């Protein structure tokens with residue numbers, strides 16, 4: 001199984017190298033082929049030099065052989081490195097392209113992030129393998145050529161030299177099998193350490209930790225994860241050293257046997273000297289062969305993760321937008337997160353029609369974001385239906401379904417690109433500058449050049465939390481899909497700007513469906529319908545005034561304080 005996986009990895013890595021860097025692969029193969037022939041030639045030439053009467057010809061040959069070994073090895077190493085680097089960069093670029101095509105439902109699964117990170121890590125061993133199949137063939141060819149050269153002197157010796165390949169290959173197979181189990185554990189500890197380190201160095205969490213003075217606790221978590229990784233690594237290294245040592249001892253015995261067989265076979269002094277020189281080179285070739293084989297076997301499980309992941313994501317960019325949607329609805333939807341004891345939503349029905357502004361309200365954790373994710377298709381209901389224009393959204397392809405929505409999530413992205421690129425992300429197609437300007441109208445960025453770089457870490461403009469949220473809203477404006485879903489769209493925005501935004505939403509709402517999650521009472525006055533989600537169900541629905549009439553209801557209790565504050569302020 002391991003050997004089969006190794007062969008598959010070797011074949012696929014050769015195909016990758018051929019696709020991405022054919023010139024370097026060809027050069028590398030030629031150099032490796034030359035290097036494979038030289039040790040055998042050396043054996044024959046040494047024997048001739050000592051045993052035949054002709055000195056000059058073998059001496060000249062040996063000068064060429066020995067003289068070219070060093071530069072050929074150097075150049076070949078350089079070319080191998082270059083090939084590796086090219087392949088690594090290409091694989092990482094390919095992976096970014098694949099990540100860009102992941103759907104929200106796929107991203108909602110915890111295994112996706114794990115697979116993506118494992119694939120990213122896999123690019124390293126996969127690119128390391130780039131030249132290894134060639135190296136393996138070259139080392140094997142070296143051994144065969146040596147075997148033939150030595151066998152021409154003494155058959156048993158030649159066969160023993162060839163047999164000496166076996167212990168190393170076996171040891172590396174065992175080591176790789178052990179590493180295939182150990183590496184995922186190391187990678188998991190390393191992932192945790194990397195995550196904790198990011199919290200220390202990224203601006204927002206880093207600053208929060210620095211202000212709290214608690215960074216040392218996170219550093220402790222980093223140290224613990226690394227200590228666990230080191231423990232696994234140490235064990236792997238100890239075992240690997242033992243296997244290698246064992247293999248080396250058996251190899252030495254086999255080579256010793258080859259030399260004894262030579263002497264007992266009555267070889268001449270020249271032949272014996274030639275065979276000794278050959279075995280020294282042979283040992284080196286065998287080490288290389290084992291190393292190349294080991295790298296391929298080690299990379300095989302990781303390469304399999306990478307390829308499985310890459311192949312599991314559909315090809316081609318997503319396009320298209322539905323600008324006019326008449327209605328969307330959740331019909332008697334029940335949904336529970338995997339492993340949760342209780343469903344998060346039970347028998348929930350919500351509807352929004354074109355021209356309406358609809359709000360979802362409820363305490364933290366009530367299930368508002370879950371309802372939104374069910375609507376856009378990032379989650380699938382356990383029972384009930386999601387309807388778009390009366391049709392079952394569950395039957396639509398995910399791309400087709402997403403084309404109906406512009407979704408502003410709570411944790412909106414702070415994309416530190418140029419202003420043009422950051423806002424242009426609102427639509428999947430190429431967008432024009434005037435369209436971007438329109439989307440930015442009325443915001444702080446209305447008059448900024450579109451080339452403005454955002455984010456101080458790139459030498460660009462620093463932007464406040466509320467300003468980032470306005471850019472996120474501008475993306476939704478630019479997108480202008482048939483259904484706008486805004487999950488707390490003004491949570492970081494000042495009261496004055498919030499007022500402008502909601503007035504603008506009302507003014508422009510005629511041709512679309514607008515669904516808003518809001519915790520602010522006054523913004524709800526504008527709504528055509530409010531759904532109060534409580535304890536996983538729709539507890540109430542109606543307009544603001546409807547819901548406020550009975551002060552004992554959930555809604556009135558939720559917003560009574562805010563209402564008082566707002567009324568007293570407006571007086």
Ligand SMILES: Nc1ncnc2c1ncn2[C@@H]1O[C@H](COP(=O)(O)OP(=O)(O)OP(=O)(O)O)[C@@H](O)[C@H]1O
Pocket residue numbers: 337338340344362363364365366367368369370371410
């Ligand atoms: N990925 C998840 N896996 C398991 N449980 C989840 C997941 N996401 C949310 N939950 C749980 O589902 C419940 C509803 O969460 P949801 O995010 O929908 O609430 P919300 O009403 O949007 O809250 P908030 O006002 O804080 O945004 C919560 O109890 C939460 O713990």
